[in-house]
């Protein structure tokens with residue numbers, strides 16, 4: 001029997017990622033949609049042929065088996081928590097939560113409503129990431145992971161909620177960084193982080209020219225973004241594996257490149273590709289294995305852009321029913337949100353250098 005599904009939030013993710021794939025998938029039946037904005041509702045009222053509500057309060061466990069929630073970040077815990085508390089299972093977009101306290105609230109809602117929370121986690125469902133995962137056993141003891149997702153340009157919704165700390169929780173770290181942490185956990189297994197050093201900068205976030213063209217967002221308004229567009233860090237997991245991380249919404253590069261390098265006692269595996277929907281893509285996904293001075297190219301299956309979102313849906317109906325799914329998304333989100341909180345705390349303790357004209361450090365600046 002297909003999963004009666006409601007899409008909550010008809011913005012870019014609801015509209016472009018989830019509605020078309022849910023409607024095309026045999027396991028799901030889209031039975032309702034929700035958006036607080038009349039304009040967003042109007043665009044779908046007739047097109048969908050299902051009720052489009054102004055609030056998720058209209059959804060009940062009698063009518064809906066799953067709510068796919070894609071609302072601005074600061075509303076994730078509130079909207080998903082209310083649905084879970086009323087017994088409606090939720091598939092929640094990343095970032096699942098913005099604080100450890102929100103993770104606790106979601107865990108309580110899961111228990112109170114006896115309903116499961118699942119988390120959006122697309123990148124591990126990419127075929128090139130799966131090919132990299134298949135190489136992990138050849139690497140011996142994994143010692144280090146080098147993760148980076150650096151866009152040429154791609155600040156989402158510049159001037160909107162995505163670039164305000166109050167509504168987004170933070171900047172690129174909560175956006176692309178969340179995907180990188182999620183991918184790492186899928187490759188090496190989840191583990192908390194015991195040491196975190198990070199710095200952030202914001203050289204691009206308020207310049208409209210650096211926006212994400214593929215989103216076709218409204219032009220930036222006068223609001224000034226107060227989040228980072230770039231984050232660089234060095235971290236250590238509880239299992240001793242070190243991680244260097246770089247996430248950037250914009251840079252001086254020509255292409256958007258995602259790079260995942262895993263260094264082990266027996267070899268190094270490296271994937272170079274482009275996560276997401278950017279048009280400035282690496283021409284193809286390239287996976288290599290380096291051992292004893294020889295680098296070998298490993299074939300990677302080709303797939304259409306964005307196919308990982310469909311593939312995540314393939315297993316979702318089963319995952320939803322599994323008792324082991326209860327609490328898993330919250331547990332993983334708690335680990336991720338803690339490392340992000342620690343990263344920001346480290347970045348706050350670094351001297352601020354992102355104000356005023358660039359100049360050389362003279363030693364007298366302190």
Ligand SMILES: NC(=O)c1ccc[n+]([C@@H]2O[C@H](COP(=O)([O-])OP(=O)(O)OC[C@H]3O[C@@H](n4cnc5c(N)ncnc54)[C@H](O)[C@@H]3O)[C@@H](O)[C@H]2O)c1
Nearest residue numbers: 009010011012013014034035036037040070071073093094
């Ligand atoms: N997995 C991915 O690759 C991916 C990509 C893009 C966005 N996202 C995530 O999806 C979420 C939404 O992002 P977006 O880019 O679609 O933003 P958006 O601003 O384009 O859309 C958000 C929509 O939610 C609606 N909304 C606001 N409050 C609501 C509420 N209480 N109930 C129902 N609807 C409400 C807004 O009116 C808007 O239409 C974010 O959390 C973002 O991080 C994930």
